Amino acid sequence: MVAFAPQLERLTAFPFRRLAALLADVRPPAGLEPVDLALGEPQDPPPALLARTVADHAHLWNRYPPPQGTPEFRRACVDWLVRRYRLPEGLLDPERHVLPLCGTKEGLFLAAALVAGRPERPLALLPDPLYGVYYGAALTFGLEPRFLPATAASGFLPDLDVLDAATLARTAVLYVCTPYNPTGAVADRAWLRRVLRLAHEHGFLLIVDECYAEIYDAEPPPGALEVAAEEPGGLRHLLVFHSLSKRSSVPGLRSGFACGDPEAIARFLHLRAYGGAVQPLPLMAAATALWRDEAHVAETRERYRQRFAVAERILGGRFGFRRPPGGFFLWLDVQDGERAAVRLWREAAIRVLPGAYLGAGPAAESPARRYVRLAMVHDVDVTARALERFVAVLG
Ligand SMILES: Cc1ncc(COP(=O)(O)O)c(C=O)c1O
Known part of the structure; x- marks a missing residue:
């Protein structure tokens, strides 16, 4: 076998592989449209x-x-x-x-x-x-x-x-x-x-x-x-x-x-x-x-503002919600991020990223463990429906 670099043994799997493993045996409810709020991938069309x-x-x-x-x-x-x-x-x-x-x-x-x-x-x-x-x-x-x-x-x-x-x-x-x-x-x-x-x-x-x-x-x-x-x-x-x-x-x-x-x-x-x-x-x-x-950027920014306004209306006052001054993520305190991610997928067909997967090495007691990260990359309707379901499960 090839003698691989020992430091690579310390690399934990990338967050999305860990999430895939966590949810591998969890089935979302039939008939609910799955929404991926875990991946921070802009869903808006590229500028022409x-x-x-x-x-x-x-x-x-x-x-x-x-x-x-x-x-x-x-x-x-x-x-x-x-x-x-x-x-x-x-x-x-x-x-x-x-x-x-x-x-x-x-x-x-x-x-x-x-x-x-x-x-x-x-x-x-x-x-x-x-x-x-x-x-x-x-x-x-x-x-x-x-x-x-x-x-x-x-x-x-x-x-x-x-x-x-x-x-x-x-x-x-x-x-x-x-x-x-x-x-x-x-x-x-x-x-x-x-x-x-x-x-x-x-x-x-x-x-x-x-x-x-x-x-x-x-x-x-x-x-x-x-x-x-x-x-x-x-x-x-x-x-x-x-x-x-x-x-x-x-x-x-x-x-x-x-x-x-x-x-x-x-x-x-x-x-x-x-x-x-x-x-x-x-x-x-x-x-x-x-x-x-700059024109396409101003439009993009406006779309994110609308999503955050929806998030504020639905989540405001709960889960330590803060309307972020920048970026497109919500960082919500759900007490146990991994447990919440499993429940949200099983009960509401929503994928969110457990904060622990963005936290310091596996053994550490990272402050991130209490949190989940949600990417506000979908249009306002999809975002609103997903966040309503989030509240129905964890609220
Ligand atoms: C904090 C941060 N830095 C850098 C990147 C990399 O972005 P890109 O390689 O697409 O420029 C990302 C992508 O998700 C990110 O979240």
Whole structure:
């Protein structure tokens, strides 16, 4: 038998495989339309601009795409960032600060390799609960995960007060996510400033996953770049990640980018030239067009607002319901997330994700165990029917 890497033994199965195993022998009631609220996959149609632009660039399929992407793509990303975060002109140079990715997932994974392998800095600080890719990255590249619990007491953001100077001095990387999947919390500028200053002071890489930045309710969530623009340490030690998957409802396009510290971007480009996938040129042209268009994003945002209004009407005042300021998830306190997921599938044909599957390693007493995550990705009617059934079972 092949001698597989021992660290892979510590990787728990991906949340959706765990959910499939949990529900494998559970039958939903006959005659009820099943609704999947577990998977965070936008169900809205992709903008027409996408297919049109791909077709217009069909002559480029016979070319290898360069790992650094096209100048047009990098320029569109910078123009969008400057508009979205009101960044000072000149802060970002498309040639030095931006790297295209085939979706942020692979970039968030590979980024840990940039800082792994230094014995004096063995730690990866991770939020709990978390998008499991951060955990998988830390383990795969030999970093030791340390979890920062995000509870009601810490405003559903990772608790920074658990960090001491000795831990910070041994930290290689800190991953954070805002708007935060799964809790729906949004980090304010002061919180972002705090983590950025920690990175500057203690010399670790700060990764800010902002892939839900464009799905918000009242206010656009602040971003780490706008905070960095005001700090003496600037972009040093910082990588932010952005994606078209949620913004443009195109998870199938596999398109995102990293932006930040020019030295980290240069090393990332170097690394990805060996082991990174590169987006084909016709798709990159479509991504360029999507970053330049705001109209479809405004419509998408409005659809999410309507779903959250429905959720607030049906769930408000129960299960610790909070209307999330950003992202498209509800994070509901049902006391025992796994038990609730089984009941909801058996009695109401609704799939939800137990919080424990997004929590820290299997043995830990993660604060996420009490919760379930619901993705508000269906249209208002489907959402309303599903949430009525949710209340009928658990209310
Ligand atoms: C927190 C978070 N980060 C990153 C991703 C990856 O998105 P993509 O690879 O489609 O850009 C996801 C996808 O669900 C996510 O929830």
